[in-house]
Each structure stands twice: as C-alpha cells, then as structure tokens.
Amino acid sequence: MTRRRLALCSAVLVAALVPGGTRALAAPEIAGIAVDTGTLALRCGAVWDAAGGHRRGPIAIVADKGRIVSIQPDGSALRPGETDLRGETCLPGLIDAHTHVMLESDRLEGDYDAQLLKASPEYRTIVGVGHAGRLLQWGFTAVRDLGAEGGGWGDLAVRDAIDRGMVSGPRMQVATQAIVATSAYPLLGYAPGVSVPVGAEQITGADEGRRAVRAQIGRGADVIKLYADRGPRLGADGSVQSVPTLTPDELRAIIGEAHRQGRKAAVNARSAQSARDATDAGADSIEHGDYLDADNIAAMARRGVYYVPDFDTDASISARRAAGGNAVWRAMPQIKCATLARAVRGGVKVAFGSGIGGADWSYNPAAAFAPMAACGMTVAQILTSATLGSARLMGIDDRVGSLEPGKLADVIAVPGEPLSDISVLQRVSFVAKGGVVHRVTGKPVKSGGE
Structure with missing residues (x-):
C-alpha cells in the first residue's frame, strides 16, 4: 500500500469514527x-x-x-x-447480550488497570473494531455492549462505523460509560494525590444519577448500564455477599430516567441483596447475578426481569482470581451453576451473555454454552437465550432473533x-x-x- 493510499484510508477511518467527521456514503439502511x-x-x-x-x-x-x-x-x-x-x-x-469490545482482558487484577493507564481511547477504539469483527466471524450478528470501561466514547464510534458499512461487525447496542457510585469502581487503591481514570461515570445522589443518564443518552447510548455492588465475597452460608453501592433512591432515579427516555437498564448485581434492590427499582436485566435466592427468582419471574448469567468462557478465570486470596472465586462456578438451575426452574427469562472482554478474546463466547448445559439448561433453551431471548431483551425481536x-x-x-x-x-x-x-x-x- 502506498503512503498516499494509507493516508487516505486513515483519513476516511478517522472521519467515520470522530463525531462531526465527514460521513461516508453508506448502503441503504433499515432502521439504521x-x-x-x-x-x-x-x-x-x-x-x-x-x-x-x-x-x-x-x-x-x-x-x-x-x-x-x-x-x-x-x-x-x-x-x-x-x-x-x-x-x-x-x-x-447469535446474539450476545453482554460484551465489552473495548476490553482486551480482565482476568487478573492488573489487566484492567494496565488498559486504562497505558492504552489511549483511540487505540482501544481500534482494538474494539477488531473485536467486533471477530464476534461477527464467530456468528454473533448482534450484541449489547455494556460499557466502554474507561475507553471514552469509543463504543459509539465502533457501532456507527459498523452501521455505515465502514468496518465489519455485529449490529450493536452500546451503554457508553455506565454508571457507578462515587469511589466504588476501579481504578482504586492508588495514592490519594494521584489522579487516575475510572472505568465508569461516578455519581452521588439521585439528581446526579438522572444527569448521567441524560448525558449518556445525549451522546448516543442505546442502553443504560449500572453497577449496583462491589467486592464479592463468600458468605458463611455459601452464598455470594457484596457491598451495595448505589442506594435504592439512586437506583430508582437512574432506572426511572432511563425508562422515561425509552432506554432499558442493565444492572450488574452479584448478590441477592443487590439483585433485590435492582429488581425493586425496575431493572430490565440482572447481569452476572452470581447468587440469586428464591425471593429474587420469584420477583424476577413475576416482573419479567431477564437474567443474563455471563458464564465465563475461560474456565481458568475463577481459579486465577482465587489465587489472589478471595475464596469466593474458587466456589463461584458451582454457585453460579446452582443459581442458573434455580432461575430456569423458577421461570425466569434468560438471555445469553458471555461478558467477553473480561475473558481473553481467544475464547469464542459460544464456549459458554457447554457449561450452561451442564447446569441443566436444554440445548433448545440455550439456543433460544442466544437468539430470540436476547433479541427480546434488546427490543429488536421484530427484526432479528428468528428465521x-x-x-x-x-x-x-x-x-x-x-x-x-x-x-x-x-x-x-x-x-x-x-x-x-x-x-x-x-x-x-x-x-x-x-
């Protein structure tokens, strides 16, 4: 490739990815x-x-x-x-309802920090384009990408470049920055005088939560993502315990504002208490949901809240995190398996999500299907969760999800x-x-x- 052609290609890519840049000629569109x-x-x-x-x-x-x-x-x-x-x-x-195309891996404690501290948002956007293309080659034609994780607004650029036919990838719904309670999300633990990036937008109070929702939707967010807790640990009864971060008032304000503006709200909640708070506040989906008790399952089934279990595609992730000293990760595969089985028996709607980006991209998200089957889901149930189930959660089942x-x-x-x-x-x-x-x-x- 000549320098002139390389420069031209670079200019076209930048114009496509930068807001306000020259719009490329696109193929005819159906709903964008x-x-x-x-x-x-x-x-x-x-x-x-x-x-x-x-x-x-x-x-x-x-x-x-x-x-x-x-x-x-x-x-x-x-x-x-x-x-x-x-x-x-x-x-x-296939449809993956929980991805992070802007993340390369989050297997070990230092992986996440290194990406936010050492990789520019521009570099991570280019990486995201590559990850999106890989998902399409794996057969995932639509995804819900739940947070750029400190990558600025790059997920919007990846989505828009795909929609305009500039690059290959699945159709995407993106959450942009996601919302967390102040000082409740990485990067954490650095010296007080050191300014470091944070992987999501921090809020304190209901009004700040509403403002964050409006700002993210104004930038182009398709879905609002919240983190309801932190610090999972193993309870004495074998359950997953965590520290609730967003208050019930904050959860209601954020989710209510999302719904008022026609967006769904996805809530990361690892423990029964956090899942209960999120469900009571009107969440559309519980992400991860490592431990859900009988009350959680009954409430989710009654209210039509989706469960997106995010089974690890890389089975070694829990073992590697357990090596850091937190016993919950050693027990996590069994706890999550039992939770999924209870949810399916209890009539909770399941949408497939892999959490890819937390796992290394050498793992195909479809590798999570086998452990889901081992936990009691039939193949038809799993395939439904990864097609029509995810499409219904995303509100696109009138266009995709079935033949x-x-x-x-x-x-x-x-x-x-x-x-x-x-x-x-x-x-x-x-x-x-x-x-x-x-x-x-x-x-x-x-x-x-x-």
Missing part, C-alpha cells in the same frame, strides 16, 4: 442498519430457530434486499447462485446437528448479516470497508 440490496439464496440441510423449532431439510431460505422472503422445503437440484449448506444446520444469527419472512436475513450455519452436539456452535461455517455474506466455507469474506 446497513443491508444488502441483492438476493441471497441458501439451501440448508436443516433449520432451527426458537419460533419454528427443528426442521429437517433440504430447506431453501431466500432473502431479498436484506430481508427473508421465504423459508420452505426444497429437495430439487441446486440452482445457480444458491449457496450449498445441505450438510449443515442453519440458525438465526421468519419479513425479518432481517441474519443467518448462520454450523456443521452437523447442534441439538445433539452444542459444541458445533464454536465452528460456524457461514455468516450472513442483513443479507450480506461475511463468512462462507469457514472463511471470512472481504466486504464493505474491509
């Missing part, structure tokens, strides 16, 4: 989402989605201008231009039968988002601004 204007024809060996269940094929899926127009059995000879997926199962694009005529053509394919071997979801061979093919025969397809 760039889509294909041509026809997509697939021949699948089988189809699964939460709306229609498992359907054996061959089945033809046809999309036009980014939307599915027909799904029907078709055992005829393959037609010219049709993509042959007859040895594979087609599913809706139905009229919906956007977000389609993936995997070898074999996922209902009998859920690990095949880690080997996605085909990805189309809005009718645009991004992966075929297991290899990326160069398109758009790539």
Whole structure:
C-alpha cells in the first residue's frame, strides 16, 4: 500500500469514527442498519430457530434486499447462485447480550488497570473494531455492549462505523460509560494525590444519577448500564455477599430516567441483596447475578426481569482470581451453576451473555454454552437465550432473533446437528448479516470497508 493510499484510508477511518467527521456514503439502511440490496439464496440441510423449532431439510431460505422472503422445503437440484449448506444446520444469527469490545482482558487484577493507564481511547477504539469483527466471524450478528470501561466514547464510534458499512461487525447496542457510585469502581487503591481514570461515570445522589443518564443518552447510548455492588465475597452460608453501592433512591432515579427516555437498564448485581434492590427499582436485566435466592427468582419471574448469567468462557478465570486470596472465586462456578438451575426452574427469562472482554478474546463466547448445559439448561433453551431471548431483551425481536419472512436475513450455519452436539456452535461455517455474506466455507469474506 502506498503512503498516499494509507493516508487516505486513515483519513476516511478517522472521519467515520470522530463525531462531526465527514460521513461516508453508506448502503441503504433499515432502521439504521446497513443491508444488502441483492438476493441471497441458501439451501440448508436443516433449520432451527426458537419460533419454528427443528426442521429437517433440504430447506431453501431466500432473502431479498436484506430481508427473508421465504423459508420452505426444497429437495430439487441446486440452482445457480444458491449457496450449498445441505450438510449443515442453519440458525438465526447469535446474539450476545453482554460484551465489552473495548476490553482486551480482565482476568487478573492488573489487566484492567494496565488498559486504562497505558492504552489511549483511540487505540482501544481500534482494538474494539477488531473485536467486533471477530464476534461477527464467530456468528454473533448482534450484541449489547455494556460499557466502554474507561475507553471514552469509543463504543459509539465502533457501532456507527459498523452501521455505515465502514468496518465489519455485529449490529450493536452500546451503554457508553455506565454508571457507578462515587469511589466504588476501579481504578482504586492508588495514592490519594494521584489522579487516575475510572472505568465508569461516578455519581452521588439521585439528581446526579438522572444527569448521567441524560448525558449518556445525549451522546448516543442505546442502553443504560449500572453497577449496583462491589467486592464479592463468600458468605458463611455459601452464598455470594457484596457491598451495595448505589442506594435504592439512586437506583430508582437512574432506572426511572432511563425508562422515561425509552432506554432499558442493565444492572450488574452479584448478590441477592443487590439483585433485590435492582429488581425493586425496575431493572430490565440482572447481569452476572452470581447468587440469586428464591425471593429474587420469584420477583424476577413475576416482573419479567431477564437474567443474563455471563458464564465465563475461560474456565481458568475463577481459579486465577482465587489465587489472589478471595475464596469466593474458587466456589463461584458451582454457585453460579446452582443459581442458573434455580432461575430456569423458577421461570425466569434468560438471555445469553458471555461478558467477553473480561475473558481473553481467544475464547469464542459460544464456549459458554457447554457449561450452561451442564447446569441443566436444554440445548433448545440455550439456543433460544442466544437468539430470540436476547433479541427480546434488546427490543429488536421484530427484526432479528428468528428465521421468519419479513425479518432481517441474519443467518448462520454450523456443521452437523447442534441439538445433539452444542459444541458445533464454536465452528460456524457461514455468516450472513442483513443479507450480506461475511463468512462462507469457514472463511471470512472481504466486504464493505474491509
């Protein structure tokens, strides 16, 4: 690449990412989402989605201008231009309702600090673009990204560059900076005279909470993220205990303002008390929810609050954190597994979230499906949580989450039968988002601004 061409590419990227920069010409859009204007024809060996269940094929899926127009059995000879997926199962694009594309890893105590202290927001935005592209290649065509974690407003730039067709990635809902109680979130523990960045916006009092919500929505936040507690520890009864940070009044003010402005509120709550406070305040989802008791589960089921358990894709994370001396991390896998089983039995709606970004990006979020199955969820329940369930939580189920005529053509394919071997979801061979093919025969397809 010549210097002139490199400079031109850099200028275009900066213009796309910087607010107020020159807008690139975009493909036609549907509700802010760039889509294909041509026809997509697939021949699948089988189809699964939460709306229609498992359907054996061959089945033809046809999309036009980014939307599915027909799904029907078709055992005829393959037609010219049709993509042959007859040895594979087609599913809706996966949806991860808890990601952090601006984080590279948060496995150990020093990982988070190093990113906030040593990596510029500009660098982390570029890293976020790469992470978003990886998620799409893994088959995740939509994500809810819950906090830039000290990365400024870079998640907005990543979302907008994807929507404009400048770079590849899933469609994104972003939380921007998230909201925490003053002095209750990293970076912590530095000398009093040393000024350090904080991974979320700090507030004290209901009025400051409302102001933060308004400011974040004004910047472009799609969802409001709150941290309701800190310092998880192991209780004498084997539960997870924590220190509540935001008061009930602050929680009600923040969540109420989010709802008043048409945004949902996602609340990180690791203990039963924090989850209770968040549910009582009107939270739309409880994130992590490491320990939920019977009262939590009954209240969440009654009020329709989603549980996003954020199972670690890297099973070694808890062990590494336990090595730092906090016994809760040694017990966490078993505690969380029991909580998920209770929640499913209790009728709580589950949306899939991996928390990727906390785990290393060498781990595919779909690796979390196996431990969820080990905790008692059926494969169909897990796949529903990672498609239609997450779409409903995000309020986009009218467009994505299932394979139905009229919906956007977000389609993936995997070898074999996922209902009998859920690990095949880690080997996605085909990805189309809005009718645009991004992966075929297991290899990326160069398109758009790539």
